[in-house]
Amino acid sequence: MELGLRGKAALITGGSKGIGFETAVQLTQEGAQVAICGRNEEALKAAAARILERTGAEVFYLAADVTKEEDCRRFVEAAAERFGRLDIVVNNAGTSAAKPFEQVDAAAWQQDLDLKLFGAIHISKHAIAHLRRAGGGAIVNVTASMAKTPLASSLPTTVSRAAGMALTKAMSKDLGPDNIRVNTVCIGLIRSDQIEKGWQASAPEKSWEEYARDPKHGVPLGRIGDTEEAAKVITFLVSDAASYVSGTSVNIDGGKAGAL
Structure with missing residues (x-):
């Protein structure tokens, strides 16, 4: 199957390891130009070297903290300047934070929302103009299958991820007329x-x-599951092979979720 990714330009947050890293590998192997960001410049440098070793292609990397809107803007603009276009956004940055409700203080709520929800909001906001100029594109927000059926002691992650799912659906409605597709992958137990x-x-x-x-x-x-398995689904969703898929969620959890 031809995915139609050759020559496309993609940016991935949280790209130095895990699902973000493997998605960068997959997109690069399909001929896309890829930019990755993360907070640790040394980790990004090492990731870029590993991608070069595996694929023979260079990726652009930039240290950026997606909890800060200015860092999001700086990353988007640097990637767009480097590649001359943007077609794909993968909002992957995040960590797992799971405690009982009464043990989550205000600072923890804010930190989680800033990272997982507002990071995706700010990256997407600054990327949209570039996607429009390219004639359209694709955004994938990485969320969690547990957000659909939260368990006890799963806060604040399940709430932040549920908000990310709602964001995905709303964005898909607003951006569809610009040929910008927006989907989410809901991650379950993936090696990390x-x-x-x-x-x-x-x-x-x-x-x-x-x-x-x-x-x-x-x-x-x-x-x-393995990170490569998640990355392949993301790669499909941002490709031309998924050109009529928007506003949906895909569980990548081996069937564990209690909801579709």
Whole structure:
């Protein structure tokens, strides 16, 4: 299948590791020009070197904190200047923060919303004019399947991610006339630094394969997913192959979510 990504320009927040990094790899392999940002410049530099080694292509990187609107603007404008256009935005920056309601103070609520919700808002706001000039484009907001059916002690992440889902739907309605598609991927158990820490803390005697396939995770497909699997879905959604897909959510969770 031809994805139609060659020559397109993409920016990815939180691109130095995890799903953001693998999405950068996938898009680069498909011929897109890619810019990544994150807070740690050394981590970005190392990620760019790994992408070059794997794909033979250079990515543009810039240290930026997406909780700050000026950093979002600076990243978007630098990427647009570097590539001469923007076609794709992947709002991936985020961490998992899960506590009972009464243990989440005002600062934690603000920090989570600034990172996961307002980061996507500010990046998208500054990118839209460039997408319009390119004749349209695609935005993917990375959220969480748990946002659809929040569990106890899952705050503030599930609330921030649920807001991201609502943002996705509203944006898709507003931007559709400009041929800008907006979708969200709802992430479940995907291998990450946090999950690996849980593995080392709870079952260091097990191999990763054994831990990932432990029935206690409750994943119908029987295992924790890989970042590459999530990245491939994102790559499809921003490609021409998904040209009539907008305003929807895709669970990437091995079937674990209790909602479609």
